Amino acid sequence: MSQAPARVGLTDTRYFMPLSRLGAVQSIERGILAALDHEWLRVEWIREDIVRLKISRGGHFDEHPSYAVCVDLNHAPIPPFTVAETTTSLVLRSARLEVIIGRDPFTITIRRSDGSSVMTTATGPDGRPWAYATLNDAFAFHRVCARDDAFLGLGEKTGRLNRKGRDFILWNNDVLSPHGEAEFAVGRDPADPRTKNTSTEFDPYYISIPFFYHLDQTGNAAGFFLDNPYRVHVDFSPAETYGICALGGQYTEYVLAGPRIADILEGFTWLTGRLAPPPIWALGYHQCRWHRYSQADILTLAARHRERRIPCDTLWLDIEHMDGYRVFTWNHELFPDPTALARQLYEQGFRLITIVDPGVKVDPDFALFREGVAHDLFCRAASGELYIGQVWPGRTAFPDFVKPEARTWWGEQNARHAQLGIAGIWNDMNEPATGDIPPYAMRFNGGREPHERYHNQYALLMAMATVEGLHTAFPNQRTFVLSRAGFAGIQRYAANWMGDNCARWDHLWMSMPMAMGTALSGQAFIGADIGGFAGDTQPELFARWMQCAALTPFCRNHSAYGHIDQYVWSFGPAIEQIARNAIELRYRLMPYLVTAFMRTVETGEPVQQPLVFAYQYDRLTLEIDDQFLVGRDLLAAPVYTPGTTSRQLYLPAGEWYDWHTDTRYAGEQFVVIPAPLDRLPLFARGGAVIPLWPDAPASTMGYYPETIELHLFIPTHDGVYTAELHEDDGLTLAFQQGAYYRTLFRVERRGQELTISGSTRGDGFAECARTSFTLVVHGATPAMAVVNGTPQAFVNGRTTFTNRGEAFVVSFTV
Numbered sequence: 001m002s003q004a005p006a007r008v009g010l011t012d013t014r015y016f017m018p019l020s021r022l023g024a025v026q027s028i029e030r031g032i033l034a035a036l037d038h039e040w041l042r043v044e045w046i047r048e049d050i051v052r053l054k055i056s057r058g059g060h061f062d063e064h065p066s067y068a069v070c071v072d073l074n075h076a077p078i079p080p081f082t083v084a085e086t087t088t089s090l091v092l093r094s095a096r097l098e099v100i101i102g103r104d105p106f107t108i109t110i111r112r113s114d115g116s117s118v119m120t121t122a123t124g125p126d127g128r129p130w131a132y133a134t135l136n137d138a139f140a141f142h143r144v145c146a147r148d149d150a151f152l153g154l155g156e157k158t159g160r161l162n163r164k165g166r167d168f169i170l171w172n173n174d175v176l177s178p179h180g181e182a183e184f185a186v187g188r189d190p191a192d193p194r195t196k197n198t199s200t201e202f203d204p205y206y207i208s209i210p211f212f213y214h215l216d217q218t219g220n221a222a223g224f225f226l227d228n229p230y231r232v233h234v235d236f237s238p239a240e241t242y243g244i245c246a247l248g249g250q251y252t253e254y255v256l257a258g259p260r261i262a263d264i265l266e267g268f269t270w271l272t273g274r275l276a277p278p279p280i281w282a283l284g285y286h287q288c289r290w291h292r293y294s295q296a297d298i299l300t301l302a303a304r305h306r307e308r309r310i311p312c313d314t315l316w317l318d319i320e321h322m323d324g325y326r327v328f329t330w331n332h333e334l335f336p337d338p339t340a341l342a343r344q345l346y347e348q349g350f351r352l353i354t355i356v357d358p359g360v361k362v363d364p365d366f367a368l369f370r371e372g373v374a375h376d377l378f379c380r381a382a383s384g385e386l387y388i389g390q391v392w393p394g395r396t397a398f399p400d401f402v403k404p405e406a407r408t409w410w411g412e413q414n415a416r417h418a419q420l421g422i423a424g425i426w427n428d429m430n431e432p433a434t435g436d437i438p439p440y441a442m443r444f445n446g447g448r449e450p451h452e453r454y455h456n457q458y459a460l461l462m463a464m465a466t467v468e469g470l471h472t473a474f475p476n477q478r479t480f481v482l483s484r485a486g487f488a489g490i491q492r493y494a495a496n497w498m499g500d501n502c503a504r505w506d507h508l509w510m511s512m513p514m515a516m517g518t519a520l521s522g523q524a525f526i527g528a529d530i531g532g533f534a535g536d537t538q539p540e541l542f543a544r545w546m547q548c549a550a551l552t553p554f555c556r557n558h559s560a561y562g563h564i565d566q567y568v569w570s571f572g573p574a575i576e577q578i579a580r581n582a583i584e585l586r587y588r589l590m591p592y593l594v595t596a597f598m599r600t601v602e603t604g605e606p607v608q609q610p611l612v613f614a615y616q617y618d619r620l621t622l623e624i625d626d627q628f629l630v631g632r633d634l635l636a637a638p639v640y641t642p643g644t645t646s647r648q649l650y651l652p653a654g655e656w657y658d659w660h661t662d663t664r665y666a667g668e669q670f671v672v673i674p675a676p677l678d679r680l681p682l683f684a685r686g687g688a689v690i691p692l693w694p695d696a697p698a699s700t701m702g703y704y705p706e707t708i709e710l711h712l713f714i715p716t717h718d719g720v721y722t723a724e725l726h727e728d729d730g731l732t733l734a735f736q737q738g739a740y741y742r743t744l745f746r747v748e749r750r751g752q753e754l755t756i757s758g759s760t761r762g763d764g765f766a767e768c769a770r771t772s773f774t775l776v777v778h779g780a781t782p783a784m785a786v787v788n789g790t791p792q793a794f795v796n797g798r799t800t801f802t803n804r805g806e807a808f809v810v811s812f813t814v
Contacts (some may be wrong), residue, residue, distance in 0.1 A: 004142035006125040008243040009167045009233025010187045013140045014125045016133035019055070022103040025090060030078055032092065036106060036132075043101070048079035048094040049257040050267050053108070055132055055139075055250070062250040066229040067460055068488035070273045096257045105129045110222075112257055118222040119214070119255065120144040122241040130243075132251060140245035147239045148217045150622050152261075152612070154234065155209030155486075155521040156498060158200050161513040161610055161625035163212070163236050170208035170232040172456050172485045174433035176500045176534065198502050198534075200510045206431060206499045207486040208232070208456045209521040211268055213261060214242075219617035223256030223264035225271065229456045229487060248452050261520070261616050262605060269522050269604030273492035276467070277601050278525060279478040280700045280730030281351055282424065282495070283593050284313030285583045286556035287567070288353075292320040294334045295341050301567075302350050306698060310568050310580055311587045313699050315345060316426065316558070317354045325392035326361045328368060328417050342421025349699030351423035353482075356414065358430050358462055359396030362388060368413070372397060377406040380447035387442040389434030398432055401461035402444040402454055410462070411469020418470060424480035425466050427494065430459040431485045459485035463493035476732045482554075488522065495525035495554055503532025503563075508545050509640040513625035515552060519606035520613065524597075527554025531566040539571035540642055540677065543578045547680035548638035550582035551589075551630045553597075553607045578678050584696035589630075591691035591708055591725055596631035598726040607631060615652040618668070624650055633688035633723065634659075637673070637681040647675040655686030657713045662778050664716070684713045684778070687721030689745040689756065694774070700730065704769040707800065712747065712756060714779035714814055721747040729767045739765040741805045754780075755811040764805050773808070774800040780814035 006014035023035030030044035031051075042054040042061065054061055084091045090101040097118070100109040108131045110118040122142040124130030130142040145151075151163040159166060173180045175197050184204060185195035193199040210226040212234070226232065230248035254271060256264045269275075287301065298315060305312045323329040330338050342352045360369050360378070372378050378397040379387040389396050400406045414425055432439060432455070444454045454461070463483050470479045481494040490496065498514055501507045511528035518526045530549045531537040537545075537559070546568075549555050559566045568579045586593070596607045606613065609629040611621035627637045627649055635656065637649035654667040659682035665671055673681045684690055690711040697703040708725070715721055728740035740762040748755045756775070775785070777797045785792050787801045787810050794812075801808065 002144050002240040003123045003127065004125065004130065004241040004243050005238060008140055008235045008245040009169055011138070011140075011233045011245045011247070013133070013135070013243070013245055016124070016135040016138070016140050018106070018124060018126075018128050018130045018133035020105050020128065022090065022101060022106055025085065027083065031081065032083055032090065034090065034101070041101070043092055043099055045079050045081045045092075045094055046073060046076065046254065047267065049096040049263070050271070051094070051097055051099055051110070051255050053251070053253045053255065057250050062252070065227050065250055065252050066487070067457055067464070068227055068229075068272050070489060070492060071271055097255075102129070107131050110255055112259065116220055116259065117216065118257065119224070137248045138245060139251055140243060142241050142243045145214065145240060145242050146217055150215040151212055151236045151242070152215065153209070153212035153517065153521050155211070155523070156205045156207035156496070156514055156518045158202055158205065158510060158514065161517055161612070162622055165237055167233065167235040167237050169204040170210050170234065170456065171204045172206055172208050172431040172459065173204045174429070174431050175202065175205055177433065177435075179436070179438070200506050206484050207490070207496060207518065207523070209486070209488045209523070211488055211521050213264060213520065215616065215622070219619070220259035221261050221264055221616060222258045223268060225254040225256070225268060225488065227252040227254065227488075229454065230452050248450070261613050265520065265522070265604045269491070272489040272522055274602070274604055275491045275524055275597070275600045276493060277478055277733070277735070278495070278597060279480055280590070280594060281313040282480045283590065283597065284555070284700050285311055285586065286314045286316060287312055288316035288318065288556055288558040290318040290320070290559070290561045292334070293317065295336060298341060299344060302345055302348050304567075304569070306348060308569055308576070308580075309698070311583050311696050311698055312350065313701070314351045314353055314423070316556075317352070319355055319357070319392055321354060324361065326363070326366055326368070327357055327359070328413050339420050346421065349701040352421065353424040353426055354417070354422055355426045355428050356417070356466070357391060357428050358398055358432055358458070359389060359391040359393060360399070361393035362395040362397055369397065372399065372409070375405070375409065376446065377403065377409055379442045379444060381441045382443060382447065384447055388437065389432070389439065389442065390437045391429055391433060391435050398442060399462075400444055400446070401458065401465055402449065403446070407461065407465035407468065410465040411472065413469070414466045415469040415473035418473065424482065425470070427459065427462055427466065427481060427483040430462050430483060431455075432458045456487045459483050460487045460490050460493070463490060467493045476734070478731060478733060486523065491523045491525065496523055497554060497556065498526065498528045500533045501529055503535035503537035503541065505541060505640055505642060507532055508541065508548065508638075509626060511548070512628060512638070515608055516606070516610040516625065516628060519608055520610065522604065524600045524604070524606045524608070525553050526608070527552045527556060529556060529558035531557060531559060533558055534560050534563075536564045537566050539575045542566055542571055543575050543677055544639050546579040547582045548636070548640070550586040551634070551636045551680075551682070555586060581678070582680070587696035588692045590693055590700065591727070592631060592634075594730070595691070595724050595726040599724075611650070611652055618652055620650060621652060633685040633690060635683040635685070639675050639680065645674065645676050646672055647681050648672050649681060651683065655716055656683040657686065657778055659684055664779055684711070686713050686779070687715035687719070687747055688713050689723035689747060691725045704767050706769050707772045707774050708770055709774045709776050710745070711776045711778060714754065714777065715747065715749050718749050718751065723747070727765075727768060727770070729765050734765065738763040741765075741768065752813050753811065754814050755809065757807070757809045758803070759807050760805050768805070771802060771804055772800050773803045774798055775810060782812040782814060785810050785812040
């Protein structure tokens with residue numbers, strides 16, 4: 001076995017003691033329970049491709065280590081498995097995995113049914129196997145890897161998508177806080193970029209997800225979810241081992257067989273929940289700014305977007321709209337009639353979103369504070385005193401979201417707020433950020449449980465409370481909550497943005513691997529503040545950022561107080577046109593984006609995908625994190641350096657069409673593509689059907705077009721290719737009862753003959769106005785088609801045919 005160093009992240013593990021000897025074994029419903037020194041080991045089959053490992057502390061198991069896992073394992077089917085014992089080992093087998101437990105010394109080895117490795121225990125700094133070692137309240141383990149293996153995941157992390165060669169801390173952190181920077185610079189060389197909170201290497205960030213993929217040198221992947229919400233250090237820096245150390249809590253780990261990344265992500269999101277279906281307007285363009293707006297200013301801002309023909313669905317209000325930063329209040333000098341504002345915006349096709357921080361001002365004259373104190377709904381210190389932190393209102397109390405009654409109360413406040421006409425809720429400062437006062441004295445569940453257990457879960461619980469309140473008030477409506485922080489499972493309730501970034505080119509680059517790493521960790525609804533939040537953006541940077549962000553799941557322009565304007569029109573007509581074009585492309589792609597999001601809702605598959613997700617056996621894709629797939633069939637290669645007019649990029653296997661020129665390229669090659677300032681390199685896969693709206697509406701509100709364009713990119717090789725289109729009302733949960741259309745497109749080429757057929761399921765929905773499809777062909781110039789048995793002409797590569805949700809067949813010669 002390979003030997004690990006003593007250091008795991010910044011935790012010295014040399015004094016830890018490994019558990020070493022397996023004792024008596026007994027069968028349990030899903031696997032086995034075995035004595036392990038003075039503790040107990042449980043190995044349980046969750047699915048045939050997922051096994052759970054648990055080790056007790058003090059002889060007791062924590063059956064609810066976090067709020068991450070939402071599947072009811074008491075009612076999940078038990079897969080067939082066998083158990084075999086020898087004098088040296090215990091072997092458990094399912095159809096997909098084999099778990100081998102070494103008796104003395106205690107080791108864990110897991111293999112797939114074909115014999116390929118999933119995990120192997122490594123030796124620790126004392127030379128003994130470290131399947132599990134403890135020191136006081138902490139535990140650690142070391143495992144084997146190879147020099148050329150790769151690691152993906154861990155949620156929102158800076159740096160490259162491949163985590164190999166680095167170490168990480170999982171602890172939700174208010175990144176631009178000087179206290180957060182100072183705390184995590186301790187123990188590092190001052191020259192280390194990880195000590196600077198604006199660096200693209202700084203760690204930790206706002207979202208902590210203890211889930212990762214280990215890819216071996218053949219491309220096979222295994223998944224590992226450590227269901228532990230405490231501070232966790234992960235060290236992938238050694239060449240041939242890796243180590244993990246949790247500074248509290250119990251060891252509960254889910255091991256997912258793979259070997260496909262997509263299957264692992266499906267299993268992880270089955271455990272922790274799938275993305276909540278977003279309302280369609282949340283997929284539109286969002287305008288936000290931390291600024292002291294008035295009600296009249298917001299109406300003027302809305303009118304400016306409409307006058308300048310800039311599609312936009314949502315306007316946001318940051319903290320200045322409140323009365324002294326008291327949550328759920330309004331500064332009535334600036335906003336005399338919030339209900340009228342929301343109504344007037346709605347009439348122009350805008351939704352209104354306001355910020356909601358968890359910090360409640362300590363003020364006996366503030367009704368919300370009095371109510372929270374009266375019902376014992378705030379966090380307490382160990383002394384029993386109310387925990388006091390410091391954020392925008394000054395001294396603040398924090399809801400104890402571990403208490404169900406506190407979650408209910410908070411949900412009711414959000415619902416009451418939404419009934420003014422607020423369309424969505426923006427959860428900020430929920431790491432939780434506590435300003436000049438450290439958070440560690442904040443305790444939960446009436447002061448009985450330590451801060452460290454719930455710090456990383458605080459945002460998840462806040463989002464849970466918010467969504468439950470909104471669902472109670474608006475039971476058939478899709479909710480939209482945006483959260484800065486999160487933990488595994490946050491995707492069930494909220495989208496995330498990547499927090500307080502900077503108006504810098506390297507932060508534009510960082511937004512790509514950070515978003516893709518978060519998406520691989522279960523949270524697909526993710527995006528960065530366009531143009532950068534902190535600092536003054538520049539015209540070229542703004543244009544390039546807008547082009548990139550228009551193709552990401554969450555698309556919001558946001559900037560900090562006191563910096564230059566960065567509205568779409570702020571940099572002159574040329575930049576305005578570039579930004580408008582990018583936003584219009586996003587809106588025309590809305591049917592494609594909606595379909596990609598629904599696939600995420602159903603399977604966990606990301607909307608913004610790293611190339612390695614779809615091409616994991618192509619080793620080149622492991623190191624490509626400045627390109628991404630948008631859904632399954634579009635490939636974007638944003639420009640992220642100034643003065644660039646061309647871009648080298650990699651095209652994976654298949655055939656690819658330049659979106660702008662229809663030039664066709666073979667895959668598995670690097671190409672250099674022109675990239676003038678008004679063009680983002682974008683490619684469509686050969687054989688794809690990309691559904692588009694015929695134009696870009698000012699807003700998604702009430703927009704149900706009579707035709708949808710089907711852009712078919714002709715494959716050059718014989719074969720069958722598939723694509724989908726999902727249509728529903730975009731606002732309610734009625735699709736769950738069948739109120740939708742899901743059209744499966746089947747493209748088949750045989751020699752010079754090409755056929756595209758469509759089959760549809762679903763019962764339709766009342767708002768659907770579509771009466772036709774317009775087929776647009778790329779890569780060929782056919783003159784005639786046969787549509788459902790009737791000849792029909794192409795005009796400029798297009799032909800339109802009637803369709804209201806029924807099956808169809810179109811064939812032509814290429």
